Amino acid sequence: MIAFFQKNGLVVAGGTIQGLGMGLFLFPHAIPSGGAGGIAVLLNYFFHLDMGFALWIVNFSMLVVATKYLGNKSALWTMLAITITSITVAFCEQYYLTVNRNEWFDLLIGSIFLGTGIGILLREGVSNGGVGVIALILARRRNSLPGPALFWINSSIFIMTGFLINIELIVQALISQWISTKIVDIVYYYRFHQAYTLDWRRK
Template sequence: MLKFWRKFGLVMAGGSIQGFGMGIFLFPHAIPSGGAGGLAVLLNHFFYLNIGLALWLVNFSMLMLAMKYLGNRATLWTMMSMTVTSLAIYASQQTFNFVKGDVWIDLCLGSVFLGTGVGLLLREGVSNGGVGVIALIISNSRSILPGKPLFFINGLIFILTALIIKWEIIVQAILSQWISTILVDIICKMEFHQNYTIGWRKK
């Protein structure tokens, strides 16, 4: 029972931290946190959906596609992490009336929060959803490593988002991914002696 509540707390913390970084620093500048983030930005742009809700819908639909590749327990934890992240995005945007600052400073800050949150989730073996799920399906069906399809899918979404909103998004998205990935590795290497699945990195 203690192990369950520890994991519950870390999943709540991870989802909240990454949601805060996305909602306060990244999404106000339309910087996608990954492929799913890019699709959420586009849904917000075209249909004026709250970006937290849009991200949840994108992640949830992808998770449904890949449910047979995950155990029931992993699926429930992933659904929880996605929901907490989306709620954190919504709550942070409604609670904090921040004026947009310098885009590059906000990008760095948001990426630090994003990487910290994702790192906490991965330490617990919990996915935060995203297009990595689709990349995993392609990888399993074609017997290839998931890195190439993940890069291709994310790249297409980044390009589409850049063409529709602004071209700088490609550079900003890649830089955000680089910074957040460094933080993921740092968090996962900390001495807690817990297993984590780096294959679930997003999205």
């Protein structure tokens, strides 16, 4: 029971932190936060959908993949994570206005928040939604860090988004993705390193 509430708290925290990175810092400048964020930006641009709702649609569609390859349990945790993230993004859009903010500063802070949130989720075996599902599947199969796969998958979506909306977004999105995936690997690795150290000390 304690483990359940601990994981629940970490999933909520991870979803909230990545939602703040998106809603407060990245989305106000139309900077895609990832593959799902890039598709959400496209949906917002072409269909004028609310960013939080568009993000939820994209992430929900990936639950089918999560259910098949990660199991029903992981899919339920993923559903909680993306719902918390979408609510956080919608809240930020509705109640927080960005005026005269430096987009490069926001890109840096938003990417750190984003990477921290995603890292917390992935180390709990929970996808952050979107292509994070694919990155988590690849990381488990290859027994590797999820950052590199996340970077290359998202980069291809960023390029498409940039060409369709604004070419400058490609550079900003790639920089954001590089920073956030580095943070993801740091947070994701820390747990295994800590676990190894504790196990070694017990011996």
